[in-house]
Amino acid sequence: MTAAIRSPAGCLFGVSLGPGDPELITRRAWSALTSGARWAYPVKGRGAISFALDIVARAGLPIPSDAEPLHFPMTSDPEALSLAWERTGRRCAELLVDGRDLLFLVEGDASTYSTFGHLVRAVRAQVPDVAVETIPGVPSYTAAAARLGAPLVEEGGTLAVIPAAYGVEVIDRMIDAFDTLVLLKVNPLLDQILTLLEHRGLLGEARFVERVGTPEERVVELVETLRGERVPYLSLLLVRNPGRVRGPQHRGCAKVAERTTDLRGS
Known part of the structure:
Protein backbone atom coordinates (compact mmCIF):
# COMPACT_ATOMS: atom_id res chain seq x y z
CA MET A 1 0.00 0.00 0.00
CA THR A 2 1.58 3.30 -1.09
CA ALA A 3 1.14 6.59 0.72
CA ALA A 4 -1.15 9.14 -0.91
CA ILE A 5 0.51 12.12 -2.54
CA ARG A 6 -0.46 15.54 -1.21
CA SER A 7 -3.19 17.35 -3.10
CA PRO A 8 -1.87 19.23 -6.16
CA ALA A 9 -3.05 22.61 -7.38
CA GLY A 10 -2.90 21.34 -10.97
CA CYS A 11 -5.99 20.14 -12.82
CA LEU A 12 -6.17 16.88 -14.78
CA PHE A 13 -7.76 17.46 -18.20
CA GLY A 14 -9.12 14.87 -20.59
CA VAL A 15 -8.52 16.58 -23.94
CA SER A 16 -10.65 15.05 -26.70
CA LEU A 17 -9.02 15.36 -30.12
CA GLY A 18 -11.66 13.82 -32.39
CA PRO A 19 -11.21 10.67 -34.45
CA GLY A 20 -8.23 11.73 -36.53
CA ASP A 21 -8.83 14.85 -38.60
CA PRO A 22 -6.87 17.69 -36.94
CA GLU A 23 -9.52 20.17 -38.10
CA LEU A 24 -11.99 18.45 -35.76
CA ILE A 25 -10.01 19.54 -32.70
CA THR A 26 -12.34 21.94 -30.89
CA ARG A 27 -11.39 25.49 -29.96
CA ARG A 28 -11.62 24.50 -26.28
CA ALA A 29 -9.17 21.64 -26.78
CA TRP A 30 -6.85 23.90 -28.82
CA SER A 31 -6.83 26.47 -26.04
CA ALA A 32 -5.84 23.80 -23.54
CA LEU A 33 -3.11 22.45 -25.81
CA THR A 34 -1.57 25.91 -26.19
CA SER A 35 -1.96 26.91 -22.54
CA GLY A 36 1.48 25.80 -21.37
CA ALA A 37 0.10 22.82 -19.46
CA ARG A 38 2.08 19.59 -19.41
CA TRP A 39 0.98 16.89 -21.86
CA ALA A 40 0.57 13.16 -21.29
CA TYR A 41 -0.43 10.73 -24.01
CA PRO A 42 -1.21 6.99 -24.23
CA VAL A 43 1.04 4.39 -25.85
CA LYS A 44 0.71 0.60 -25.98
CA GLY A 45 4.35 0.05 -25.05
CA ARG A 46 7.71 1.72 -24.78
CA GLY A 47 8.70 3.33 -28.07
CA ALA A 48 5.24 2.75 -29.60
CA ILE A 49 3.52 5.42 -31.70
CA SER A 50 0.69 7.35 -30.03
CA PHE A 51 -2.35 7.85 -32.26
CA ALA A 52 -3.51 10.76 -30.08
CA LEU A 53 -0.14 12.47 -30.28
CA ASP A 54 -0.11 11.99 -34.07
CA ILE A 55 -3.40 13.92 -34.39
CA VAL A 56 -1.89 16.88 -32.57
CA ALA A 57 1.33 16.69 -34.60
CA ARG A 58 -0.65 16.76 -37.85
CA ALA A 59 -2.45 19.85 -36.53
CA GLY A 60 0.92 21.62 -36.63
CA LEU A 61 1.36 22.04 -32.88
CA PRO A 62 4.90 21.53 -31.58
CA ILE A 63 5.23 18.61 -29.16
CA PRO A 64 6.52 19.87 -25.80
CA SER A 65 9.88 18.42 -24.82
CA ASP A 66 8.44 17.26 -21.49
CA ALA A 67 5.38 15.51 -22.95
CA GLU A 68 4.98 12.27 -21.02
CA PRO A 69 4.10 8.89 -22.59
CA LEU A 70 1.85 6.73 -20.39
CA HIS A 71 2.07 3.01 -21.04
CA PHE A 72 -1.19 1.06 -21.22
CA PRO A 73 -0.47 -2.66 -21.72
CA MET A 74 -2.69 -4.58 -24.13
CA THR A 75 -3.65 -7.39 -21.76
CA SER A 76 -6.75 -8.78 -20.07
CA ASP A 77 -4.79 -10.04 -17.04
CA PRO A 78 -6.49 -8.26 -14.10
CA GLU A 79 -3.37 -8.31 -11.91
CA ALA A 80 -1.19 -6.81 -14.66
CA LEU A 81 -3.83 -4.19 -15.40
CA SER A 82 -4.20 -3.27 -11.73
CA LEU A 83 -0.45 -2.77 -11.38
CA ALA A 84 -0.30 -0.74 -14.59
CA TRP A 85 -3.13 1.55 -13.50
CA GLU A 86 -1.60 2.07 -10.06
CA ARG A 87 1.73 2.98 -11.68
CA THR A 88 0.05 5.34 -14.17
CA GLY A 89 -2.08 7.00 -11.50
CA ARG A 90 0.93 7.60 -9.28
CA ARG A 91 2.95 9.04 -12.15
CA CYS A 92 0.17 11.48 -13.08
CA ALA A 93 -0.16 12.50 -9.43
CA GLU A 94 3.58 13.21 -9.36
CA LEU A 95 3.26 15.34 -12.51
CA LEU A 96 0.40 17.33 -10.98
CA VAL A 97 2.03 17.94 -7.63
CA ASP A 98 3.91 21.08 -8.69
CA GLY A 99 0.64 22.85 -9.50
CA ARG A 100 0.95 22.67 -13.29
CA ASP A 101 -2.08 21.38 -15.19
CA LEU A 102 -1.81 18.00 -16.92
CA LEU A 103 -3.50 17.31 -20.26
CA PHE A 104 -4.23 13.69 -21.14
CA LEU A 105 -4.61 13.48 -24.93
CA VAL A 106 -7.52 11.32 -26.08
CA GLU A 107 -8.50 10.31 -29.61
CA GLY A 108 -12.23 10.59 -30.21
CA ASP A 109 -14.23 11.71 -27.18
CA ALA A 110 -12.90 11.35 -23.64
CA SER A 111 -16.30 10.27 -22.30
CA THR A 112 -16.93 7.54 -24.89
CA TYR A 113 -15.10 4.19 -24.54
CA SER A 114 -11.99 6.05 -23.43
CA THR A 115 -9.15 5.28 -21.05
CA PHE A 116 -9.64 8.69 -19.44
CA GLY A 117 -12.28 7.48 -17.00
CA HIS A 118 -9.93 4.73 -15.81
CA LEU A 119 -7.12 7.26 -15.51
CA VAL A 120 -9.24 9.60 -13.36
CA ARG A 121 -10.03 6.76 -10.95
CA ALA A 122 -6.35 5.77 -10.78
CA VAL A 123 -5.25 9.35 -10.05
CA ARG A 124 -7.99 9.86 -7.47
CA ALA A 125 -6.79 6.73 -5.68
CA GLN A 126 -3.59 8.72 -5.11
CA VAL A 127 -5.09 12.21 -4.78
CA PRO A 128 -8.81 12.01 -3.89
CA ASP A 129 -9.49 15.74 -4.29
CA VAL A 130 -7.71 16.25 -7.62
CA ALA A 131 -9.52 18.68 -9.93
CA VAL A 132 -10.67 17.09 -13.20
CA GLU A 133 -12.10 18.60 -16.37
CA THR A 134 -13.25 16.72 -19.46
CA ILE A 135 -13.14 18.55 -22.78
CA PRO A 136 -15.64 16.88 -25.14
CA GLY A 137 -14.84 16.02 -28.73
CA VAL A 138 -16.15 14.42 -31.91
CA PRO A 139 -16.61 10.63 -31.61
CA ASN A 241 -32.99 -1.18 -40.05
CA PRO A 242 -35.54 0.78 -42.12
CA GLY A 243 -38.18 -1.91 -41.60
CA ARG A 244 -38.09 -1.81 -37.81
CA VAL A 245 -41.53 -1.70 -36.26
CA ARG A 246 -41.70 1.18 -33.80
CA GLY A 247 -43.92 1.24 -30.75
CA PRO A 248 -46.14 4.17 -29.77
CA GLN A 249 -44.39 7.36 -28.72
CA HIS A 250 -45.45 9.48 -25.76
CA ARG A 251 -45.47 13.05 -27.00
CA GLY A 252 -45.74 14.66 -23.58
CA CYS A 253 -44.61 18.10 -24.68
CA ALA A 254 -47.40 18.30 -27.26
CA LYS A 255 -49.96 17.27 -24.64
CA VAL A 256 -48.70 19.91 -22.21
CA ALA A 257 -48.91 22.57 -24.93
CA GLU A 258 -52.48 21.52 -25.80
CA ARG A 259 -53.54 21.56 -22.14
CA THR A 260 -52.01 25.04 -21.65
CA THR A 261 -53.90 26.36 -24.67
CA ASP A 262 -57.16 24.91 -23.36
CA LEU A 263 -56.64 26.52 -19.94
CA ARG A 264 -55.92 29.91 -21.47
CA GLY A 265 -58.97 29.71 -23.67
CA SER A 266 -61.32 28.71 -20.89
Missing part, protein backbone atom coordinates in the same frame (compact mmCIF):
# COMPACT_ATOMS: atom_id res chain seq x y z
CA SER A 140 -15.72 8.40 -34.53
CA TYR A 141 -19.27 7.36 -35.37
CA THR A 142 -20.60 10.92 -35.80
CA ALA A 143 -17.60 11.70 -38.00
CA ALA A 144 -18.30 8.52 -39.99
CA ALA A 145 -21.94 9.48 -40.51
CA ALA A 146 -20.89 12.94 -41.68
CA ARG A 147 -18.37 11.37 -44.04
CA LEU A 148 -21.12 9.21 -45.51
CA GLY A 149 -23.42 12.22 -45.82
CA ALA A 150 -26.26 10.49 -44.00
CA PRO A 151 -27.82 11.20 -40.60
CA LEU A 152 -27.37 8.62 -37.85
CA VAL A 153 -31.01 9.01 -36.80
CA GLU A 154 -33.84 11.37 -37.60
CA GLU A 155 -36.89 12.51 -35.67
CA GLY A 156 -38.34 9.70 -33.58
CA GLY A 157 -35.46 7.37 -34.42
CA THR A 158 -33.40 5.38 -31.94
CA LEU A 159 -29.64 4.81 -31.83
CA ALA A 160 -27.41 2.30 -30.04
CA VAL A 161 -23.62 2.32 -29.86
CA ILE A 162 -21.97 -0.95 -28.77
CA PRO A 163 -18.67 -2.79 -29.18
CA ALA A 164 -19.14 -5.63 -31.66
CA ALA A 165 -17.50 -7.94 -29.11
CA TYR A 166 -20.91 -8.40 -27.44
CA GLY A 167 -21.54 -10.96 -30.18
CA VAL A 168 -23.95 -11.63 -33.00
CA GLU A 169 -26.76 -12.82 -30.70
CA VAL A 170 -26.87 -9.44 -28.96
CA ILE A 171 -26.49 -7.59 -32.27
CA ASP A 172 -29.36 -9.62 -33.74
CA ARG A 173 -31.68 -8.59 -30.88
CA MET A 174 -30.61 -4.95 -31.03
CA ILE A 175 -31.36 -4.72 -34.75
CA ASP A 176 -35.03 -5.08 -33.85
CA ALA A 177 -34.82 -2.59 -30.97
CA PHE A 178 -33.05 0.31 -32.69
CA ASP A 179 -33.29 2.14 -36.01
CA THR A 180 -29.50 2.50 -36.26
CA LEU A 181 -26.72 0.45 -34.71
CA VAL A 182 -23.13 1.63 -34.42
CA LEU A 183 -20.86 -1.40 -34.08
CA LEU A 184 -17.37 -0.47 -32.89
CA LYS A 185 -14.16 -2.52 -33.19
CA VAL A 186 -15.70 -5.01 -35.58
CA ASN A 187 -12.56 -6.85 -36.69
CA PRO A 188 -12.79 -10.06 -34.60
CA LEU A 189 -16.40 -10.77 -35.60
CA LEU A 190 -16.66 -9.07 -38.98
CA ASP A 191 -17.49 -12.18 -41.04
CA GLN A 192 -20.08 -13.35 -38.48
CA ILE A 193 -21.71 -9.91 -38.49
CA LEU A 194 -21.82 -9.88 -42.29
CA THR A 195 -23.48 -13.30 -42.28
CA LEU A 196 -26.07 -12.03 -39.79
CA LEU A 197 -26.77 -8.92 -41.88
CA GLU A 198 -27.14 -11.06 -45.00
CA HIS A 199 -29.62 -13.33 -43.17
CA ARG A 200 -31.56 -10.26 -42.01
CA GLY A 201 -31.51 -8.68 -45.49
CA LEU A 202 -29.55 -5.67 -44.23
CA LEU A 203 -26.23 -5.89 -46.07
CA GLY A 204 -27.36 -3.00 -48.28
CA GLU A 205 -28.17 -0.93 -45.18
CA ALA A 206 -24.68 -1.22 -43.66
CA ARG A 207 -21.63 0.95 -44.24
CA PHE A 208 -18.06 0.36 -43.08
CA VAL A 209 -15.59 3.08 -42.12
CA GLU A 210 -12.05 2.65 -40.84
CA ARG A 211 -9.63 5.25 -39.43
CA VAL A 212 -12.11 8.03 -40.13
CA GLY A 213 -10.52 11.45 -40.48
CA THR A 214 -6.98 10.13 -40.90
CA PRO A 215 -4.87 9.93 -44.08
CA GLU A 216 -5.61 6.16 -44.06
CA GLU A 217 -9.40 6.60 -43.96
CA ARG A 218 -11.41 4.06 -45.95
CA VAL A 219 -15.16 3.90 -46.61
CA VAL A 220 -16.76 0.70 -47.93
CA GLU A 221 -20.39 0.81 -49.06
CA LEU A 222 -20.51 -2.76 -50.45
CA VAL A 223 -19.74 -4.34 -47.12
CA GLU A 224 -20.03 -7.92 -48.42
CA THR A 225 -16.67 -7.35 -50.17
CA LEU A 226 -15.03 -7.29 -46.73
CA ARG A 227 -15.51 -11.01 -46.10
CA GLY A 228 -12.28 -12.69 -45.05
CA GLU A 229 -10.48 -9.37 -44.63
CA ARG A 230 -8.65 -8.39 -41.47
CA VAL A 231 -9.60 -4.78 -40.80
CA PRO A 232 -7.96 -2.34 -38.37
CA TYR A 233 -8.84 -1.94 -34.70
CA LEU A 234 -10.20 1.55 -35.41
CA SER A 235 -13.06 0.46 -37.64
CA LEU A 236 -16.84 0.47 -37.34
CA LEU A 237 -20.08 -0.48 -39.04
CA LEU A 238 -23.18 1.72 -39.25
CA VAL A 239 -26.26 -0.47 -39.70
CA ARG A 240 -29.78 0.81 -40.39
